[in-house]
Each structure stands twice: as structure tokens, then as C-alpha cells.
Amino acid sequence: EAQVTQNPRYLITVTGKKLTVTCSQNMNHEYMSWYRQDPGLGLRQIYYSMNVEVTDKGDVPEGYKVSRKEKRNFPLILESPSPNQTSLYFCASSPRTSGREQYFGPGTRLTVT
Amino acid sequence: AQKVTQAQTEISVVEKEDVTLDCVYETRDTTYYLFWYKQPPSGELVFLIRRNSFDEQNEISGRYSWNFQKSTSSFNFTITASQVVDSAVYFCALSLESYGKLTFGQGTILTVHP
Numbered sequence: 001e002a003q004v005t006q007n008p009r010y011l012i013t014v015t016g017k018k019l020t021v022t023c024s025q026n027m028n029h030e031y032m033s034w035y036r037q038d039p040g041l042g043l044r045q046i047y048y049s050m051n052v053e054v055t056d057k058g059d060v061p062e063g064y065k066v067s068r069k070e071k072r073n074f075p076l077i078l079e080s081p082s083p084n085q086t087s088l089y090f091c092a093s094s095p096r097t098s099g100r101e102q103y104f105g106p107g108t109r110l111t112v113t
Numbered sequence: 114a115q116k117v118t119q120a121q122t123e124i125s126v127v128e129k130e131d132v133t134l135d136c137v138y139e140t141r142d143t144t145y146y147l148f149w150y151k152q153p154p155s156g157e158l159v160f161l162i163r164r165n166s167f168d169e170q171n172e173i174s175g176r177y178s179w180n181f182q183k184s185t186s187s188f189n190f191t192i193t194a195s196q197v198v199d200s201a202v203y204f205c206a207l208s209l210e211s212y213g214k215l216t217f218g219q220g221t222i223l224t225v226h227p
Contacts, residue, residue: 031213033214035215035217040122040219041219042117042119042204042217042218042219042220043204043206043215043217044217045214045215048213048214058214088156090158092215101148101160101163102160102215103160104150104157104158104160106156106157107156107157107158109156
């Protein structure tokens with residue numbers, strides 16, 4: 001089954017404790033990205049990747065890091081999480097061909113206390 | 114810069130009523146793509162439709178229909194004969210590439226009461 005998976009689905013952590021949210025897709029998509037969803041703001045892009053070893057900042061990159069060492073994986077790293085990073089996070093992927101929609105993972109709800 | 118506005122924060126209807134969700138977008142590009150996503154209470158994002166800027170034909174899929182008007186920069190979504198299962202948050206989004214960054218609206222919370 002074609003899908004984007006994220007782990008963990010739920011995470012409660014404390015300020016300053018480094019964490020990684022994994023994202024993996026099995027569709028051989030070139031393009032992957034991370035969004036965060038906050039009430040009243042919709043979803044905003046954090047980082048994206050056009051292909052292996054190619055990443056760039058989205059609209060709200062502060063406090064996040066990403067890497068793309070393999071085509072299928074695109075982890076999101078919070079090196080020193082803060083309470084303002086409490087949010088719902090989505091990973092997405094799509095092929096770099098015209099006419100295809102983006103596929104979203106199930107979401108990761110992160111709480112930083 | 115691109116912008117998507119969903120002015121209706123929350124809509125409440127009774128089952129079987131028709132409801133229209135508004136979406137207004139801003140972009141200077143002539144080639145762009147518009148999307149609607151549904152987010153049910155379970156939280157996942159469900160793709161509903163994609164439209165490119167060169168295709169202004171309205172689309173109907175069962176009880177769902179979409180009205181794309183470039184003249185007013187709008188891409189409105191109508192649910193006919195709403196059902197309780199339509200209760201969700203609906204997002205309109207814009208992309209300059211069919212695969213690229215999505216700029217989302219704020220979302221509209223739709224509640225359908227039995």
C-alpha cells in the first residue's frame with residue numbers, strides 16, 4: 001500500500017530534550033516536506049527536499065533541522081524543543097511530475113512542556 | 114507571495130442542508146494549482162481535489178462540487194445535502210507547482226448536526 005508513515009504519532013517531551021520525528025514514504029517520490037498545523041493558522045511549511053541531499057527552508061524553519069540521506073526518509077529534528085513548537089506535524093511527499101497531488105502522513109502531535 | 118483566505122472560521126448546519134465553503138487566493142503567477150483537503154476528527158488530511166489555473170471547468174463528484182472563478186480568484190466548495198460524516202476541518206491550498214509547497218488557508222470547521 002502506497003503510504004507516508006510518521007513516528008511517533010504522539011509525543012510529550014520537555015524543553016531542551018532533543019527529539020526526532022521520522023517520516024518515510026514507499027512511493028519513490030522525489031519531493032518531501034514538513035508542515036506544522038496550528039489553530040487559526042492552517043498548515044505552514046517548515047522544510048522541504050527536492051531530492052536526496054537537497055533540502056531548503058520553508059516558511060517557519062527556526063528551531064528545526066532536516067536531512068535527506070535516502071530518498072524514502074525525511075526526518076525532522078528538534079535539537080532543543082521549546083513550548084512554542086507544540087503543534088501537529090505532517091510529513092508530505094509527491095513525485096516531481098505534473099498533475100499529481102501530495103500525499104500526507106497521519107500526523108504527529110507534539111507537546112513540549 | 115501567495116496567500117489563501119478562508120474567511121469562514123466555523124460553519125454549523127443541519128443535516129441535508131447545502132453548504133458552501135469559500136476560498137479566495139492571491140498570486141501573481143499565471144500557472145498555479147488549487148487544492149481542497151478534508152481533515153476529519155481523526156486528524157489525517159484527505160485529498161479532495163486539485164485544479165490547475167488553466168482549467169476553469171466546475172467539477173462535481175457525488176455530493177461535492179467546486180466552483181473555480183479566476184475573475185474573482187475564488188475556488189469555492191459546495192457540499193449538497195450535507196451529512197454528519199461531512200463534519201471536519203476543510204482546507205483550501207495553493208501551489209505554484211503541482212508537486213511543490215502548499216500555501217494553506219486557515220481552514221473552515223464544518224459541523225453538521227443530525
